Amino acid sequence: MTYINDLGDVGQGDLAAAGGKGVGLGGLIRAGVPVPPGFVLNTAAYAAFVEANHLEAAVQELAALPPQDHEDASERIRALFAGGTMPAAVAAELGAAYVRLGGDTAKGDTAVAVRSSATAEDLATASFAGQQDTYLNVRGAEALAAAVTDCWASLWTARALAYRAREGIGPDTVSLAVVVQRMVEAEAAGVMFTANPANGRRDQIVLSAAWGLGESVVGGTVTPDHAVIEAGTGRVLSRLTADKEVMTVYADHGTREQPVPAARRRQPVLDDPAAAALAGYGTRIAEHFGTPQDIEWARAGGEFFILQSRPITALPEPAADTPETWTVPYPKGLYFRASIVEQLPDPLSPLFADLIDGSVSRSLRALMAEAIGKDVLRAGDVGLPTINGYAYYYYRTSGMWRMMGRSLTAVRALLRGKAHMGVAGWREYSHPRYERVIRDWLAKPAAELSGAELLEGVQALLDAGTVYYTAVQSIIPLAATSEISFGAYYGKFVRREGDPPAQTFLLGYDSEPIRAEKSLYDLAAWARGVPGLAPAILGEPTASLAESQRTGSPPAGFDQALWRQWHPRFQDHLDRFGHAVYNLDFASPVPADDPSALLDTAKFYLRGQGQDPHERQRRSAARREEETSRMIARLGPRRRAAFMRLLRWAQNAAPIREDALADVGLAWPLLRRMLLELGRRLVDAGVIARPADVFWLRHQELQTAVAFGLAAPEAPAVVAITGADRPVRAAAVEERRMLWRGQAKAAVPQMLPESRWMERAFGKMMPAGPPDQAGDTIKGIGASAGRVSAGARVLTGPQDFALMVPGDVLVARITTPAWTPLFAMASAVVTDVGGPLSHSSIVAREYGIPAVLGTGVATQRLASGQRIRVDGDAGTVTIEHPPAPGEP
Incomplete structure (x- = not known):
């Protein structure tokens, strides 16, 4: 049996023998970067030790104990290892390898690092960093053998047991190799990430550096220097030089901490050329492994050494810098994040931003012209521009003053339902018109339309939705006024101590969101009554069910007869309620596109969790009527008449507001299908990588692609246009997504320009x-x-x-x-x-x-x-x- 492998001989297929750290070091050697010489004592040696000392049964029994017993289990396992004896054959090979590495078995004057290398370690999905032990500055064969035994025992530390339990890795599936390397007399050391862990940027390398050995950086005993390097160019983008008070150095055996000399405490550990050289190694390593890496490095005699490399886990998607300045595009005006903008909480996708601005402007001007006069709102007076990606309602100062001068006219128009405003205007004009536009475009199969026709349909549907939302905005203040009026009257003239809050009288009514909830609950109740259906749904991943609902084909292994019962009923629910928007930006899928969220809720109900919405509504309605009867019996004729008039007004208006808001996205499923059809054609033409990338194009870019014929029903398989003539660069999509992710982290002002008078004048309205x-x-x-x-x-x-x-x-x-x-x-x-x-x-x-x-x-x-x-x-x-x- 061979227990020793040279590091240079370890390859990707040797994980079971050399562990994650050993495989990583072998890869570094093949990548051509400087690695301290060493070898791997493979997992066969660990197995031989366990077998020779009859530890297997006891270790497995202790490792299987519940989490609260991990500390005790770890101590008992370590004691078992400490009492064991290394097999002679293992000890002989280990000693011979140490001699080849330069070790003098008599004097023991060659220092080595002894590192644990578990088979479940340094993986792409879980690094298990710091779960097993490392021993530095080990000298002599006897000390080496003791350090190896301690490494083997560290496979069963309490933290390693807990980590593996969380990752679902059983104790009977793991083993441990040990990496032995010649120690580097490091003058400086640290950590390098080949992608920026703060923002996910793969084009930025982050370095941490301190004097002495790297243990002070990894262990957190010193605040290291910090630098961000541009990958490829080596340009230093930013650096922070810390006050480094302590450093880790060699002791006679092991390591110790000592103060950093005063002259070096605030001196940069790496100057710009050295940082660029180290970053170059990082780029080479990341390219070799094909994924961003977390690297430990050391510097000795002016030369760099790479001590280990592991994949970075849980790296966020790349994001640009978060914006901090909010410059307005048009200076003579006010900007508010209110009204329709409340339905746009995130930065806008580029295509939606381009289309919605003009659509809102046209809709508002048309409504105001009908309600308060044609010349009040003029071109450029109102819009929906974006600042750092976020939508703002913009009013030019002069236009706002003209509107304020007609405020009484506007209130009269609202109360009379003029210009399709109010409940009557919504019910008799806005909603039917919206449905009619959708029906007209539904009659035209998207696959048969030209690119220009698809763009025309998208604009028409968005405009119809914007007109509808503009009308709905007139219902919201009516509903709000009714509820505020009732609450104020009830609180001042009716309510006594012990009486319920005003909202009690407004609960228990149907609205579209409540009807959708009851529909989903009823669907789950029906499914529980079909033998075998509830277990089949609960046992299938939600993503698989959502994809199957879209295609109509059951998931693999799902009973065909059960699927034929479930699919049409759930589709009926989606057809009725699947247009509800999470976010008005059409880049966000609606439930009709991706029903995953509804399926998760259906599973919640299938497990018997949650309240019965019918019963909850019944209880709310019963209490409402009971309290109403009690108030009517108590009040005199005049107060009773006022109470009932205001109550009925509020009770009628609130559900209508919810019904109106719920249908804002009626056109969104069709609108998204048309845009994704354009996207599929542009993928075929080689313009973008995925159909959904169409949402990240600018409107002008999409128009250019249509003009080039790249969005025709029979788009060319390969784009003949190259270079500067190509209408869109696919890389631009990723750049815009990255920009969006940075913008999404911003603290967004509600009003611009930011000033005290703006806050005093409008703050409470926001x-x-x-x-x-x-x-x-x-x-x-x-x-x-x-x-x-x-x-x-x-x-x-x-x-x-x-x-x-x-x-x-x-x-x-x-x-x-x-x-x-x-x-x-x-x-x-x-x-x-x-x-x-x-x-x-x-x-x-x-x-x-x-x-x-x-x-x-x-x-x-x-x-x-x-x-x-x-x-x-x-x-x-x-x-x-x-x-x-x-x-x-």
Whole structure:
């Protein structure tokens, strides 16, 4: 049996023998970078030790103990290893290899590093960094053998046991090799990431450097120098030189800490040429392994040595720098993130940004011309421009003054339902017109339309949706006024101590989001009654079910007869409710495109979790009617008449607002299909890589592609246009996505230009609070009463919905009707944007859960898993350190 492998002989296929660290070092040697000489004592040696000392059964039994017993299990396993004897054959090969490395078995004067190399280590999916032990400055064969035995035992540290349990790796599947390398007399050392872990940028290399050995950097005992290098060019983009107080150096055996000489504490460890040279090694290593790497390095005698390299796990997608300055494009005007912008919480995709600006301008000017006069709003007076990617309502100062001069005319037009405003205008004009435009374009199969016709259809559908939303905006203030009026009258002239809040009288009514919830609940209840169907759905991954729903074919292994029953019923639900938007930007899929979020909620109901919405609604309605009867019996004729008139007004208006908002996205499934059809043709033409990349093109680029004939029904398989004539560069899409991700992290001002007078004049009208809140308590608006302490779940959109766990506090920038299924799982709701009359507050009250809305900063200040206290009465969210005693 051979127990020793030379590092240069270890390849990718040797993981089972050499472990992750050994394979990584072998790859570094083949990449042509300087690696200290060494060898691997392979896993056969570990197996021989375990067998010779009869440890297998005891180790496996102890390793299988539950997490609370890991510390005890680890100590007992280490004791077993400490009491074992290394087999003679293993000891002989280890000693001979040490001699070949330069070790003098008599004097023991050659220092080596002894590193654990587990078979489940330095993997692309999980690094297991720091789970096993490393021993430095080991001298002599006897000390080497002892360090090897300690490395073997470290396979069973409590932290390694816990890590493997989380990753689902059984104790009977792991083994350990040991890497032995000649120590480098390092004058400096550190860590190098070949992609920036802060922003995911693959074109940036990040270096950390300190004096002495690298243990001070890895162990966190010193604040190292920090530099960001541009990959390829070696240009230093930024650097921070730290005050390095201590350094790790060799002791007689092992290492020790000592102060850094005063003259070197604030001296850069690496100058620009040295940093560029080291970054060059990083680029070579990343290219060799084909994935970004986390590298440990040392410098001795002016030369660099690479000590190890492992894949970077959990690297975020690349993001540009987060914007901090907010320069307005048109100086003579005011910018607000309100109204339709509330439905656009994220930076806009480029195509949507180009199309929506003109669409909103045309719609508003047409509505105002009909309502208050043709010459009041002029071209350029209003728009929806973007600043750092975010949409703002823009009003030119002169246009705003003209509109304010006609405010009484506008109020009269609103109350009379003029210019298709108000409930009657929505019901009789806006909604039917919207449906008619959709029907007209549905009659034209997208696959048969030319590129120009598809673009025409997209613009027509978006314009119809914008006109519809403009009309809906007239319903929102009517509903808000009715609820505010009733609440004010009830609070001042009717309510006594012990009476319910005003919202009690407005609950228990049907609206489109509630009807959608009941439909999904009923679907799950039906499925539970079909033998075998509920287990089949619960046992299938949600992504697989969503894809099968789209194609119509059942997932592999799914019973055909059961699928024929499930598929059409779920499709009926999607046909009726699948147009609800998570975000008005058409780059975001709607449930009709990707029903994953609805399927997760259906699974929630299939498991028997959540309330029956029919019963909840029945209870709310019963209490509403009971309290109403009690008030009527108590009040005199005049107060009773006023109470009932205001109550009926509020009860009629609130559900209509929800119905109107729920249908804003009626055109979105068709609009997205038409754009994706364009995208598929551009993929065939070699212009973009994926159909969905079409959303990241500029409108002018798309028009150019159509003009070149690249979006015809029979687009060319290969683009003949090259160089500067090519209408679009596919690489531009990735650059724009990267820019978007950086913008998405920004703290977004609600009003621009930022000034005190703007805050005083309009601050209270904005749907989100100021972005500069500090401390553990975040203030917002209490929109649904109650108090809850629970873990936060910060969701950026439907792609995160599967992370929601029953009992979590739902934290989001905003929730639209499409988010309603998550309310069944949530213990409370917190948003950046919203108020007491927004969708979130209405649905939260229906569910009886606390809601704090309009915080402005919740998604930036809170993290998933963080325990928070939501007080819907006070309108506050408090970060708990630690959780309050006795809280659920």
